[in-house]
Amino acid sequence: MVEENRLAARKRWVVGITGASGSIYGIRLIETLLASDIDVHLVVTEAGWRVMKEELGWDTTKRLAAFEAVFHQQMSSKQLVLHPNADIGASIASGSFQVEGMIIMPCSMGTIASIANGISDNLMTRAADVMLKEGRKLLLIPRETPLHAIHLENMLTLARMGVRLIPAMPAFYHGPQSIDDIINFLVGKVLDQLPINHDLYRRWGDEQHGVKSTDHNRTY
Numbered sequence: 001m002v003e004e005n006r007l008a009a010r011k012r013w014v015v016g017i018t019g020a021s022g023s024i025y026g027i028r029l030i031e032t033l034l035a036s037d038i039d040v041h042l043v044v045t046e047a048g049w050r051v052m053k054e055e056l057g058w059d060t061t062k063r064l065a066a067f068e069a070v071f072h073q074q075m076s077s078k079q080l081v082l083h084p085n086a087d088i089g090a091s092i093a094s095g096s097f098q099v100e101g102m103i104i105m106p107c108s109m110g111t112i113a114s115i116a117n118g119i120s121d122n123l124m125t126r127a128a129d130v131m132l133k134e135g136r137k138l139l140l141i142p143r144e145t146p147l148h149a150i151h152l153e154n155m156l157t158l159a160r161m162g163v164r165l166i167p168a169m170p171a172f173y174h175g176p177q178s179i180d181d182i183i184n185f186l187v188g189k190v191l192d193q194l195p196i197n198h199d200l201y202r203r204w205g206d207e208q209h210g211v212k213s214t215d216h217n218r219t220y
Contacts, residue, residue, distance in 0.1 A: 012039040013194075014092050014131075016104035016124050018111045019047020020143040022168055023055050026105045027070075028187045034074050036196055041092050041099065042067075043083045043123050047108065085123045092127045101137025102127055103190060106168060109144050109151050115163075116154040132161060139193055141186070143168040164193050174202040 013033055017026035026048075033040050044052070049060045058066045067075060067082055074080040083090040091097045104111060104124070111124060115138075120126040131138040140163060144151065155165055166189055170182045181201070188200035 010037070010039050012041060012099045014041045014043070014099055014102035014127050016102065016107070016111075016127070017042070017044045017048040017052070018104060018106060018108040018124065019045055019051050020106035020108040021051060021055065022106040022141075022143045023048065023052045024183055025141060025143075025168060025186055027052075027056070028183050029103065029105050029190060030071070030080065032187055032191065032198065032200070033196075034071070034079060036198075038196075039078075040074075040080045041083060042080060043085050043090075043092070043127065045085050045108075045111070045122070045124055083123055087123055088126055090123055093123060093130065095130050095134045099136065100194070101139070102131045103139045103141070104128065105139075105141040105190065106143040107140040109142065109154070112140060112142060112154050112158065113150070115140075116157045132163075137164070137194070138162075139164040139166060139190060141166050141168055141190065166190055166193065173204055 015026060015030055015033070017023055030040055030042065044063075049063060052058045052066070053060045060066050064082060067080070071080050075082070083092060087093075092099065092102075111128075114120070114125045115128045115132075118129065120129040128138055130136075138158075140158065142151075142155065142165065159165055166186075168186055170176070170185055174181070174185060176182050176185065184200040188198050191198045191200070
């Protein structure tokens, strides 16, 4: 009973990865949440799996194994749980399953359109719909350019509902020296909204010079 109560008290976030370019953003977010002792429930769309294969070089023919290769310990302990996108009956599809909120990073315009119009025909969009109906945090990180009017109208609809939209727009005032620095900046901006403390980038006005380098022993 003590162990059950301890697990129930842990913070849990849902993370989604779609087929928009920038799957590394979602992976780095997962790394950071896990390092902060937060449980992560993950869902990846079909297009998301393809982009991970193209951009990260992952062998996604064995999907569970692809994540276990990077997050073996966390998956063994159930700190990271991977849900099939087709499993509409998964825990995160119900409002009775307690989570802090959901982050879709990166978020495709197709997923944004579905969420904005209440279409929840897979686990990704159903989980997002649950966040809206339960009044929980929903953060979307769109990665698309250029944008047309329908994209903008869908995002405006969601913003008016309280959804946090954090476009994948890197800044350069912190003096990035590598792609890692650019990735960490965006992940840090997302963590600021949760809020979760981090040192992923140098903030404006800090006296610190240079960018703090983080090493998560990455194998991808």
